Amino acid sequence: MTETKKIPRDICQIQCVHPEAVDRVKDKMPSQDILMNLADFFKVFGDHTRIRILTALYREELCVCDLVEVLGMNQSAVSHQLRVLRGAKVVKFRKQGKMVYYSLDDDHVRELLRDGMDHIQEERG
Amino acid sequence: MTETKKIPRDICQIQCVHPEAVDRVKDKMPSQDILMNLADFFKVFGDHTRIRILTALYREELCVCDLVEVLGMNQSAVSHQLRVLRGAKVVKFRKQGKMVYYSLDDDHVRELLRDGMDHIQEERG
DNA sequence: TCATTATATGAACACTTGTGCATATAATCA
DNA sequence: TGATTATATGCACAAGTGTTCATATAATGA
Numbered sequence: 001m002t003e004t005k006k007i008p009r010d011i012c013q014i015q016c017v018h019p020e021a022v023d024r025v026k027d028k029m030p031s032q033d034i035l036m037n038l039a040d041f042f043k044v045f046g047d048h049t050r051i052r053i054l055t056a057l058y059r060e061e062l063c064v065c066d067l068v069e070v071l072g073m074n075q076s077a078v079s080h081q082l083r084v085l086r087g088a089k090v091v092k093f094r095k096q097g098k099m100v101y102y103s104l105d106d107d108h109v110r111e112l113l114r115d116g117m118d119h120i121q122e123e124r125g
Numbered sequence: 126m127t128e129t130k131k132i133p134r135d136i137c138q139i140q141c142v143h144p145e146a147v148d149r150v151k152d153k154m155p156s157q158d159i160l161m162n163l164a165d166f167f168k169v170f171g172d173h174t175r176i177r178i179l180t181a182l183y184r185e186e187l188c189v190c191d192l193v194e195v196l197g198m199n200q201s202a203v204s205h206q207l208r209v210l211r212g213a214k215v216v217k218f219r220k221q222g223k224m225v226y227y228s229l230d231d232d233h234v235r236e237l238l239r240d241g242m243d244h245i246q247e248e249r250g
Numbered sequence: 251t252c253a254t255t256a257t258a259t260g261a262a263c264a265c266t267t268g269t270g271c272a273t274a275t276a277a278t279c280a
Numbered sequence: 281t282g283a284t285t286a287t288a289t290g291c292a293c294a295a296g297t298g299t300t301c302a303t304a305t306a307a308t309g310a
Contacts, residue, residue, distance in 0.1 A: 016190045016224060016286065025181045025195050030242075037245045038238075039176040046168030047298075051160050056150045064257060065141045070150050077299055079258055089248055098256045098307050099141060108244040112237065113163075117155075119233040120162045123214055141256065172268075189287060202269055204288055209268095223277045223286045 044088040045112065049073065050081050054104065054113060057091060061103040169213040170237065174198065175206050179229065179238060182216060186228040 029035075044050060049071065056062060056070050064082065068075050082102060085091040090109050093102045104110060154160075169175060174196065181187060181195050189207065193200050207227060210216040215234050218227045229235060 016188065017194050018188070018191055021185060021187060022191050022194045025184050025187065025191075028184055029177070029180060029195070034242075034245070035176050035180060036173055037248075038180075038241050039171055039173045041241055041245050042167055042176070043171030046164055046171040048161055048164045049298075051164040051167070052154070055154060055160060055163075059150050059153055060146060062146060062150065063141065063143070066143055066147050066150075069142050069147045070154070074300070075257075076259085076301080080298075083258075089244075095307095100257065106244075108240055108247075112240050112244075115233055115237050115240065116163050116166055117159075119214075119231075119237075120159070120166050122233075123162075174268075199270070200287075201271075201289085205268075205270095208288075220277095220287095225287065 041088055044084060044090055045116070047081070049077065050085060053078070053081060053085065053102075054090070054109070057102060057104050058110065058113060061101050063099045063101050065099075067102070166213055169209060169215055170241070172206070174202065175210060178203070178206060178210065178227075179215070179234070182227060182229050183235065183238060186226050188224045188226050190224075192227070 030038075045054070052071055053067060056067060062070070064075065064078060067078050067082075071078060082091065082093075085102075086093065089105050091102050092105045093100050095101075155163075170179070177196055178192060181192060187195070189200065189203060192203050192207075196203060207216065207218075210227075211218065214230050216227050217230045218225050220226075
């Protein structure tokens with residue numbers, strides 16, 4: 001029986017930190033609130049279906065049933081995701097009769113998609 | 126009893142599509158494979174803890190226990206998330222003795238973080 | 251008015267994901 | 281060699297998320 005004396009590893013007693021660096025960084029960190037928003041914003045791009053919708057709208061404005069056709073998914077799933085995209089102000093829409101046309105909200109969204117694409121293309125060599 | 130004649134809504138019989146637009150868009154869609162990678166890439170940014178790590182590293186290189194200090198989280202949680210960030214090539218690292226120093230991988234990551242930040246700042250007015 | 255059509259949404263369920271615990275690994279020092 | 285320390289990781293579980301089904305809403309035309 002080794003009876004390893006159960007080190008209770010005092011959580012806040014870490015020795016190796018660079019206190020100056022930690023202070024500098026802590027000082028410049030945006031508020032938790034902003035960082036939460038930022039994460040939530042990126043989360044919107046982090047789903048296969050939503051990325052497909054955005055990539056489709058990257059080319060041109062489309063109505064919901066066009067998107068249903070392009071994605072080959074059922075209308076409910078598409079609408080649910082459009083709601084998320086709307087909520088994050090990533091797409092905008094206009095109504096015309098019964099139909100609703102969606103398009104990318106602004107150029108930030110375009111840039112983000114392009115930057116992301118660039119990154120993964122590089123990764124793939 | 127209204128006996129609503131249970132319309133079996135033939136999935137592929139949507140009338141309203143703009144077939145030309147749909148064709149144009151379908152034609153230019155990247156492969157499912159690429160879009161999956163893209164979504165997975167953004168997914169990495171879509172988490173509060175990981176965004177906090179990236180924001181910290183935005184300023185300067187830090188070792189794991191610095192990050193533990195900055196985030197006020199336990200070491201295991203931080204390591205788990207660093208693994209995800211490494212896997213997506215969003216951070217790079219160098220070993221020095223027992224310690225491992227992390228930093229942002231490249232300028233795409235910086236740009237993405239900045240673009241994202243710009244977007245949410247605008248949203249907030 | 252009623253039927254039809256395009257889109258939106260609530261509920262339920264399967265699946266994913268982040269965290270903490272315990273422990274492993276690997277580097278340093280005595 | 282054994283003890284200590286910095287970091288990594290497997291497992292389990294709670295919490296979150298995407299899809300489908302059923303249905304609601306709203307606009308159009310008969």
